[in-house]
Amino acid sequence: MGQGMVRNLMKAGYRVNVYNRTKSKADALIEDGAVWMPTIQDISKNSDVIITIVGYPKDVEQVYLEDGIVAHAKQGSTLIDMTTSSPKLxxxxxEEAKANGLSSLDAPVSGGDVGAQNGKLSIMVGGDKNVFETVRPIFEAMGQNIVYQGQAGSGQHTKLSNQIAIAGTMLGVCEAIAYAAKAGLDPDQVLKSIAAGAAGSFSxxxxxxxxxxxxxxxxxYVKHFIKDMRIALESAEELGLLTPGLALAKKRYEELAEQGGENFGTQALYKLYL
Incomplete structure (x- = not known):
């Protein structure tokens, strides 16, 4: 997803510095004009707006708080984490950014690789509204449905709501297709009927x-979806909310991961029904 997001920022005219733990993954972007920075510290010191999208909350904590972005960013810089992560983090x-003269927004996204490539991501933003309005043009370069949700952590809570909805939907999609096949129907033809009706969804x-x-x-990735569902379950428990559908979806995806599917896309859940 990061590739598409960077390309759309460059198309919008922004000078983009890039860093990745594996430089080869950024080579195509560098060839197209992105500027390589060899360390997190370097990219922090040389950027006015620092955007991150990494794998897990532990990665977010590492790049921001362990001699990372917060410690090395220029005064007045804006930090935007677009990872799906913990609201508490x-x-x-x-708070750490504010204490260091920096602004911070949590802005997780939805729309997958296709949305990132086409600049049509949904972006859910938490933090100070005035900061959000200042950097809104940056979000507009990457997405179309851009909604300010409230104070810090609100973007993450919104994304977890999104993931809860998707988790149940993916179970339904897989079971609907499997049912159609078992009934002797052509699943492609079935999709033509149900995708345009009340059952319609992105999935x-x-x-x-x-x-x-x-x-x-x-x-x-399946492994990242499992991570998101785990965070959502933990957060729901803290809020005193029962989410049995989410728990079932997580269990099914863990079965898929145990069978070697953790690096497949989330649509690979269908393999459990073949």
């Missing part, structure tokens, strides 16, 4: 066709 980064329209083609390449 987003609040902590906000049904965009991921179900991949399932039927046996295309399980990652737009969004």
């Amino acid at each position: 987003a609040e902590r980064i906000y 049904l329209s965009n991921l179900a066709p991949r399932m039927l083609k046996g295309d399980f390449a990652p737009g969004f």
Whole structure:
């Protein structure tokens, strides 16, 4: 997803510095004009707006708080974490940034690799509203549905709501396709009927066709979805909310991961029904 996001920022005219733990993954961007920075400290010192999208909350904590971005960013810089991460961690980064003369927004995204490539991501933002308004043009270069949700951590809470909805939907999509096949129907034809009706969803329209083609390449990794569901379950428990559907979806995805599917895309859940 980061590749598409960077390309859209460059198309919008921004000078973009880039850093990745594996430099080769950034080579294509560098060839197209992105400026390579050899360390997190270097990119922090040489950028006015620092955007991160990494894997897990532990990665977010490392790049921001362990002799990372907060310690090395220039006074007045804006930090934007677009990883799906912990609301509590987003609040902590906000406070640490504020104490160091920096602004911080948590702005996780939805839309997958296709949304990132096409600049059509949904972006959910938490933090100070005046900071959000200042950097809104940057968000507009990467997404279309950009909504300010409230104080620090609100973007993450919104993304967890999104992941809870997707978790249940993916179970339904897989089971609907499996049912159609068992009933002797042509699943592609079934999709033509149900995707345009009340059952319609992003997953049904965009991921179900991949399932039927046996295309399980990652737009969004199974291992990262399991991480998101774990965070959502923990947060829901803290809020005193029961989420049995989410718990079941996480269990099914863990079964897929145990069978070697952790690096597939989330649509690979269908493999459990084959």
